[in-house]
Amino acid sequence: MTDSSLRRTLRIGVDVDPGIIAWHKAATTPNPSDGISQAITTMFASSNISPGQVASVTIGTTHFVNAIVERDESRLGKVAVIRLSGPFSKHAPPCVDWPADLREIVLGYYALVKGGLEVDGELISDINEEEIKTQCQEIRKRGITRVVVNGIFSPIDTVERQEERAAEIIRREIPGCDVVCSKEVANLGFLERENAALLNASILSFARRTIKSFQNPVKQLGIKCPVFITQNDGTVLSGEMASRFPIRTFSSGPTNSMRGAAFLVQGEGKINCDDPGEAMMVVDIGGTTTDVGLLLPNGFPRQQAAYSDFSGVRMNFSCPDVKSIGLGGGSIVRKGDKLSIGPDSVGYRLTTESLVFGGNALTTTDCAVASNPDLGIGTPDLVKGALTRDEATDYQNLVKQKLEKIIDTMKTSPADLPVVLVGGGAIIAPDQLRGASKVLKPEWSQVANAIGAAIARISAVVDTIRSTDTKTAQQLLAEVSEEAKAKTIAAGATAESVKVVEVEELPLQYVANKTRFVVRAAGDFDFSQTDPIAEPADSSTTWEQQETGRDHAPETRENATFQRKASRQGGREENQVDISTYKPDVRNRVWYVNETDVTWISAGCYILGTGGGGSPYPHMIHLRQLLRAGATVRVVNPADVEDDAAVGCGGGAGSPTVSIEKLQGDEMMEAQNELYKICENKATHMIALEIGGGNGLQGLTLGASSNMDLPCVDGDWMGRAYPTKWQTTPVVFNERQPIWSPICIADGNGNVVVMPKASSDRQVERIMRAALSQMGSQVAAAEPPVTGAEMKRWVVENTISQAWRIGRAVARARQENRMESVTESIIDECVGSASGKVLFKGKIVGVQRTLRMGHVYGECIIEGTDVVELDGVSPVKEQGQQFRGRIKIPFKNENIAAIKIHDGQEEGALENQEDVLAIVPDLICVIDAQNGEAIGTPEYRYGLLVMVIALAASDKWTGSKRGIELGGPKAFGFEHLEYEPLGTFIKPVSIIDEFDVSD
Structure with missing residues (x-):
């Protein structure tokens, strides 16, 4: 039988990451081609698979994000930026908020030229070809061959095509230049989109060489199929697209694990990885960390809030919301008055340093083998007596408590839900966990990441602003949804498989008849329409030439994750003072x-x-x-x-x-x-x-x-x-x-x-x-x-002075790693509980918005849960002060009130006075539980962990009937409610009075 007569039905997934490759578990070599070839060859030999049966090879990698984290100048190139911004943005130049060392490596030149759109699509000004040519001369002089073009409101520019026109001019003036249009990389948010485009442009040459190193072994093994790279949202890019947009792969690892976990348990409880029907928690336990993410009913991971942070660079990128704790199979266990676990770990040295493998360090793997010698790991006799019966009980309780806590933090409802345990360290987890409707430990869970890569789908997002002058929001949403589907099909999905999986509708305040729509569609890849291996250009430099002189110490995936997280703090003022x-x-x-x-x-x-x-x-x-x-x-x-x-x-x-x-x-x-x-x-x-x-x-x-x-x-x-x-x-x-x-x-x-x-x-x-x-x-x-x-x-x-004190409280909570008490610290800074109160802690489970008379009215629903630190015992729980039930926060651009919702009460029903926790003119503030920063009403979205505080309004408002009329509930249409003071207003303490040094 020839290869051509075989039906292509098999997919190969490869996790190219320091430590493990596919299920073969071979250490990554400096040239990834060798490891990929070895893994695929081994699979062919063990499973009697013919290359002709393979429909796709999909690879997940951290090579690109590691280049940024490591500040590797051999992989990063200088980039020039041309902004189409007219008279705007001059006070915030490119890379203005980057860590200085990364800015020095990446930014080579920038210029502000004519161009840009208003929110309604009208021109700020048209681009000027001669002006752009002049800037190209300056870029050529500096020897820069990568250019980012960023225009104001370019993501909604479908008519003028300013970025595209500017890119054509640049390519003519600088032959061979890589030009990145910001609108192709990210969505609305000028600085954040530009940041993403800059990082993307800086690693383009490295990306092309890397992608070729992934494609070469596939071609050499006689596999005639496309090679895909997984991206951040759980879908795939063709090799050619990944070489153009490598930044889209930065957070693909956790997403692959979640999708792979769902695949491994499909059929158990009618779980389907592409349409689970219910949310499921995926707990990926590695050697050093446990990473937890929530797979939503649409089959995709819950995403982070509006902004993400990579290596100290702020971006508006779609990234999975993953929380991590220092618990893994290599975590060090210490005995004493109180048994402790981690967060330090032997990591990739587990097979040489843990007791069960003849080493001297007591690890969680040793404890697991001591409890169950039948796990088939190492030499069980070496851990006999490692723990007393009481110590073993304490160990099991502590592991269980840590896992239950992070699971509870990630949930969006108090209801139990399935928990899937994957990763090489999953053996340390118990079979039952509070908050889990079932705990599943599927076979091959150690390769969930590679499986997730193999089954990844195609997706596309349309983020646009449309006028509701002549069409209803529902009509416009239908149009945008069709655009998202068409974009997904154009990216390579089969038309019959494409569905809309996420929709967000955001009316714009103070903008007449304008609504922002964000729609994501996804579908299965159309293998019949794919060029087997489309090689990226610029492959003249081999991987070996590129890597010469670099010393790559062995590193586990979890250690790399810790390194990335540490680097994200770069440039923050609170770490320098x-x-x-x-x-x-x-x-x-x-x-x-x-x-x-x-x-x-x-x-x-x-x-x-x-x-x-x-x-x-x-x-x-x-x-x-x-x-x-x-x-x-x-x-x-x-x-x-x-x-x-x-x-x-x-x-x-x-x-x-x-x-x-x-x-x-x-x-x-x-x-x-x-x-x-x-x-x-x-x-x-x-x-x-x-x-x-x-x-x-x-x-x-x-x-x-x-x-x-x-x-x-x-x-x-x-x-x-x-x-x-x-x-x-x-x-x-x-x-x-x-x-x-x-x-x-x-x-x-x-x-x-x-x-x-x-x-x-x-x-x-x-x-x-x-x-x-x-x-x-x-x-x-x-x-x-x-x-x-x-x-x-x-x-x-x-x-x-008050704002300064609040900001200091947030900075101190971050620096001291105690975000669980940031709200209490803020209130203390505002002169104590007499003038402030923590109203609620929980997760946003619903948001509604409507536009009336230029103002955005809406309602945010928050469900109570514990939102404190993921490691350790919650001080809130110890004090018995858990927040339960739900509250709603109606808003008109700003928050109006915080109101209890009773069981069975319809959301949006008329409020009772006794259910009001706080109301204007008192201040109701919603704060991100993960970093202590404020969350504005446009940023409210499902699943965010938040804390709600209230501060007493100034007596300039509350001291007169007129003040309450202008700033109180009736001014916002709440005629049936009366203002009742939250507490006694205390004037903020003046910084000048406290710190003055007079001559």
């Missing part, structure tokens, strides 16, 4: 703000934003750049401002979705300059409009010596974030009307609106919002100054 002893620079009643202060203030601002205000991250980057350029930023106490001073104000208005793409240019200063052309009373000080969100940093930025050179008042006009300009404390006091006139707004692209007069502050809001929709849905606003005396009556005092 001794927080316990740090003191801000306060001299003669003036606080001189530095980079550490800005980082903490930014984190605090987002938490005080109560879900709104937009992320301060790009504004923090801008302010940090000003400081690095030598600017001075000053803060003064409100009480120290003279009565006849003129306190100016400025801030941004618009959609947070726009702000993640159209990064700030000079519109803030432009608005101020235009205002003072008609406003005679020049500002002597600046103040933030709202401390919550990105606007919390604008007073500092405008007041910087390189801008207006004015001190910023330690306070603001809200004490939080509110959705409208009339929800400010000067309007509450109502001493004159209107407060916010004259006003000036600028869009940064040459359009300025000045309103010299207005009949009321509500009318100012209406007119400004109308103009906003025609100015790109994002503007800078400059408000007229008030007197120092007025400011002292109206201001919410010391809120910059």
